[in-house]
Amino acid sequence: MTWYDETSFYHIYPLGLADAPVENDYSNVSHRLNNIIPWIDHIKALGCNGLYLGPLFESGSHGYDTTDYMKLDSRLGDNNDLKNFVLKCHEASIKVVLDGVFNHTGRDFFAFKDIQKNRENSRYKDWYLNVNFYNNNSYNDGFSYDNWGGVDLLVKLNPYNEEVRNYIADVIKFWVKEFDIDGIRLDAADVMDFEYLKHIRRVINDVKPDFWLMGEVIHGEYNRWVNNDMLIAVTNYPLHKALYSGHNEHNYFEIAHTIKRLNDMSGNNILSLRLYNFSDNHDVDRIYTKLNNKEHFVPVHILLYTLPGVPSIYYGSEFCLDAKKVYGTDVNLRPALNLEDYKDYINNNKYTNLLAKLGHLRQEIKALSYGVYQELLLTNRQYSFSRSMDNELAIITVNNDENPAGFNLPAFGKNEFVGKLSNKHLTAQNDRLDINIPPCDGEIWIPV
Template identity: 65%
Template sequence: MAWYDEAIFYHIYPLGLSGAPKQNAYEKPVHRLNTLLPWITHIHNLGCNALYIGPLFESVGHGYETTDYKKLDSRLGTNEDLTHFVKECHKQGIRVILDGVFNHTGRDFFAFKDIQANRENSRYRDWYCNVNFCGNNEYNDGFSYENWGGYNLLVKLNQRNPEVKNYICDVIRFWVNEFDIDGIRLDAADVLDFDFMKALRQTANEVKPEFWLMGEVIHGDYIRWVNEGTLHSVTNYHLHKALYSGHNDHNYFEIAHTVKRLYEMGGNRPEGLKLYNFVDNHDVERIYTKLSNKAHFAPVHVLMYTLPGVPSVYYGSEFGIEGKKEYGSDDSLRPKLNLEDYKDAIISNPCTALIAALGKVRAAVPALSYGDYQQRVLTNRQYGFTKSWNGCTVAVTVNNDDNEADFRVPVDSSETYIGTLTGVKVQPENGQIHVSVKGNFGEIWVPESALNEEPVTVPAETAMPKEKIVKDTVEQAEKNIADNASAKETSAAEPLAEIPLEVPAETGTSTTPDVSDIPEKKDAKVLDLNKPYEEMSVEELQAAILEKLSKNGPVTDQMRKDVADNVYLNSLLNWVKSFQ
């Protein structure tokens, strides 16, 4: 077990959070990194024990066009500032990983400047890919070269060049010796050379015990990157997409099947593929912006903190702030924030309170970090699973409907279970717990004996606005975890929406799909389930989904109703594709 197995990350884009200028004039250092020191205590109070911060090193603009790998960006301060910052993080029990931008450099990097000056005679001409002195570019260099993403501002390094490989490995050694960092997030890892990554892993194994390498990978079979020879983890973009679209479309099947596919990819073992889970970051829109129903902030984050993987919160999203890509700019995703504006957020802001509560629950219940995942309940709007470790079985239930929902979840214990976010207690019957979850919420059910009983200071109760999320706050979670033996039973939080809607009762089950369950239409055509999904009608997609469901187990009448109620073509298309 390493520190990253129990990590809860906080993610900071420092140039944005500190309000640094967009362009670097390479002038006298301005100590903006020091203004972020108060955030370390905030990160600790949220229950996070690891920080991913970057990019940090000298660059001309957004930080990913590196000018000097061994110098803190002058817009942020000096190397001494970074050494002090990491030391302060370590004092509060927070590990630190930095951005390693090793696929490309900026045009102001010394090796590229030497090529500009000496052309064919430069000893660095082979440090970059496909340098062609018969070509040219928009900068009128008199030569061309391979870039990243179509941007000549980002010059692609030749990672197969032994000098480049050794130089980057020396950079990693320098960062550990100079700043005492605990790991690196590899930018654009999905286009890095695999032999190059193996060299980085060997260096990581040498420089510091449990030095963590996490790579930015968008698509593909993650196990190609995550293994003993290359990286410890990669960014889980598959789950990121499923978490917001699965709620927007009321489609928990998309989330569950994504989790199933990734868990199988790791050999159906909790330690097989520990991915870096997130709902937003510096490159994608804020989760609060992307959610059609803002109340889904709660079940989304309950899932992120409890599904297999390592959870991460992007700075500001714990406050429920908005952030949308506009006119091709990421500026609104990377805003300057004043922590003083949110000084009481853990008490007064329900989004922040929930994040802090989830951090305490995860830290108190090791089964959430190490447990074996088993899916237990799945409909469009309800999802339940268990995680079992060292004799402790934890149950997680989420509900994306506006109405309260009942769950029956198998557990391995006969002792009383407590809902760590609401304080509700239930007694297992016949190997199951029968629980209710309020609309647009979730709960983590833990055997009382498994909870941390160390005393925790409980903040004073504060009223919370309904339009944000739910009334459950961190004080209830702290109380349940800290002293469950003497805790009194409390009622669950009030639902966000007080709309009098009926929840259909479950009825019998069937093992085979029946396309006759799809409502008849006067102009109904013969259903063709053999053509591409993109060419199917609503009725054909509904029938195809029922067919897929039947292969995973009994199809209940409620499941048929969920399918029939969904008449949105794009939603059905996403749903049926989630089975693949």
């Protein structure tokens, strides 16, 4: 049990939020990160106590083509700006996790520039995978190399090279020493060599107590990556998909089946397979856009905050932003926002208000962080489960139907319950609860 088990994350793509230029000409330093400082109070008001921030080190464009791991992107500011930002987050009791783009670099990274200049004589020619001086690439360098996803902009590092491993270890130690960060999210972890991941885990085990290492893994048997030797947590893409399609298709069986499969991987032990749950992020369409019935925003997020795993909200989605991916660019998913445009939303927008309630409830109800999951009722349109630990119990009920729905559920020997979202009170009869849930709604029931 550590801080990250009880965390609700807020996710910011800083180059987008801060309205940085799409391309970096490296000509000057603009202190745009300071403009995001007011968002710290907003994050706190939403009940989030963790911030996933990144990418934000020097790069040529979108941040995932890193050119200097030791320097804040000049479009965002300098290292003192990042140090100050993390300090202000810590003063607000918010942990900070940064993007670790350690699978590949950009073409302006010093090692790659040296290969361009010195070719076969470069001391860095083995820092990248399969550099071939008898071939070519789309930039006409006169040599080829392995890249990420078929994109020559992203040059794949050689994870078997001892100098590369030592360099990445130094980067991680520098981030902790210089900025006092609390964790790293590994980009493209699903294509990284397992021995390389083990090396990174050994480094993070030594840098700071309870340091978090989460990896981006799209598909697969997650317990191959999450174990005592590699990742501590993994991105939960199966649940992401099930959350929206399970509502669009009125099919709660999809969500329940997804949870069962993940629980089977973990032996129904939430601490053995830690999951980073999200309804959207910087790479996928906004959840509000994906939902056919926008009222399903409510049960989607009740599930996000109550199913096993730690929840995350992508900046702006609490305001029900609409955005779809466009072929060839993710810029629509990563917009500049002015917080002043949304200053009254937590009080006056029912969806933003819901997420704030859920964030604070998750801090209050420990069973939502550690409780054992048990399915109680499942139909296409109604779903109920419990989370229980020690003497603490939470019963969750959600309804994706456009009509009210009744639930008859076990009371687990408890007599009086309160709905933490609606403040409704229930009394058990013969150790059963008769519950009515409005259309496209849900509730978290706690014994009084």
